[in-house]
Amino acid sequence: MNPKSNYKFCPLCRGAFEKKKLVRHEPQRLVCRECKFIFYLDPKLVACTIAETSRGIVLQRRNKEPKRGCWVLPGGFVDRGETLEEAAKREFFEETGLTSTINCLLGNYSYPGEANIIIVYQSDITGGSIRPCHESMSIDEFKRGDIPWDRLAFDTTKNALKRYIEKTAL
Ligand SMILES: [Zn+2]
The missing domain is CATH 3.90.79.10 (Nucleoside Triphosphate Pyrophosphohydrolase)
Incomplete structure (x- = not known):
C-alpha cells in the first residue's frame, strides 16, 4: 500500500480534506476543511x-x-x-x-x-x-x-x- 494514498473526504463528516503542514519537520497531514479532523496515515x-x-x-x-x-x-x-x-x-x-x-x-x-x-x-x-x-x-x-x-x-x-x-x- 502506498502511504501517499489520496483520500479526499473526511470519514467523520464527509467534508473535503486539504493537505496542511501542522508541525514543522513533520509531513503534511490530511485535515478536514469542515470539522478539522486530522487523518493520520499510520503505518x-x-x-x-x-x-x-x-x-x-x-x-x-x-x-x-x-x-x-x-x-x-x-x-x-x-x-x-x-x-x-x-x-x-x-x-x-x-x-x-x-x-x-x-x-x-x-x-x-x-x-x-x-x-x-x-x-x-x-x-x-x-x-x-x-x-x-x-x-x-x-x-x-x-x-x-x-x-x-x-x-x-x-x-x-x-x-x-x-x-x-x-x-x-x-
Ligand atoms: Zn470532517
Missing part, C-alpha cells in the same frame, strides 16, 4: 512467520497481486487490538494449516516511503497439516539449498530468509 503492521518442518522452510506461493506466483513467508496484517505474536500465529495457521509457537523475533523490516512495517518471528511448528488457503496457489517446504531466490515476492522475504539461514547455520 500498517504485518506479522510473518518463518518455521520449518522436517522437509524444510515453509513458504507460500501468492495467488494475488502484487507478485502473484512468487513465494512469501506466511503472514498478514495485524488487527487493531491484537498482539503481534497472536497475529503471526493466526496468520500462519490460516495460510498453512499449521499451528506454531513463537521461538524468537527474527527481525523487523521497514522501508522509506512504504506503508507496511513487517515483523518476522522465528517459530516452531506444533501441529496441524499443510493445506493452502484461497490466498495461496500452494504451500511448499524448501531445504536451504532449494530456496527459489529469484522467485521471492518481496525484499523482506529475501532479507528475512537470509538472516534466518545465517543464524541457524551457526
Whole structure:
C-alpha cells in the first residue's frame, strides 16, 4: 500500500480534506476543511512467520497481486487490538494449516516511503497439516539449498530468509 494514498473526504463528516503542514519537520497531514479532523496515515503492521518442518522452510506461493506466483513467508496484517505474536500465529495457521509457537523475533523490516512495517518471528511448528488457503496457489517446504531466490515476492522475504539461514547455520 502506498502511504501517499489520496483520500479526499473526511470519514467523520464527509467534508473535503486539504493537505496542511501542522508541525514543522513533520509531513503534511490530511485535515478536514469542515470539522478539522486530522487523518493520520499510520503505518500498517504485518506479522510473518518463518518455521520449518522436517522437509524444510515453509513458504507460500501468492495467488494475488502484487507478485502473484512468487513465494512469501506466511503472514498478514495485524488487527487493531491484537498482539503481534497472536497475529503471526493466526496468520500462519490460516495460510498453512499449521499451528506454531513463537521461538524468537527474527527481525523487523521497514522501508522509506512504504506503508507496511513487517515483523518476522522465528517459530516452531506444533501441529496441524499443510493445506493452502484461497490466498495461496500452494504451500511448499524448501531445504536451504532449494530456496527459489529469484522467485521471492518481496525484499523482506529475501532479507528475512537470509538472516534466518545465517543464524541457524551457526
Ligand atoms: Zn470532517
